[in-house]
Amino acid sequence: TLVGIAKEMALWDTPFLVNNVREADALLDGPVGDKVRGKLADKGMVGLVYWENGFRNLTNSKRAVNRLEDLDGIKLRVMQNNVFLDSFKQLGANAVPLPYSELFSALETKAVDGQENPYNTILSAKFYEVQKYLTVTNHVYSPWIVTVSKKFWDGLSKDEQAVLQQAAIKSRDFERKDTREEAAKALAEL
16 A cells, blocks of 8 residues: 555565465565665655565455456456556456445445455455455465654654664564464454
């Protein structure tokens, strides 16, 4: 969601960039993640840590998607983001940019056939009420980023910054563990 602020954030929208959470953690918490986070400073933000939204998966109301050809002609709601639009068009879906706030209604009225989100979102938004098929694709690992105002951050002492950074790291570790446990429960329920 920060792609409009820092184009480098589009890296995290790359399909099949990581295979599992170990790879995701290493990428986000390593030099590449640091470099991408660092791009926010020019925009007046400081990225502290990456939290987890989770791997994104497909749902739709038309048919099971077991092979690439099964996406042909499916009107799939995607985020209003060129990486998502281009990726799903290349995969054969009719990618439709649509705000999340309009998604359930669009699925219910069949304005779109399907969508892609992490399990936790699919369950909490009750997409299963209007979607018959779930396809486990894990096509994008979707992180959140914890940010603070650069103006605020720069007004802190180095000791205060260190305390907040350590707290952010502890929150990251807790949040990732919690989100992963919730995702497993959500998948089982779905």
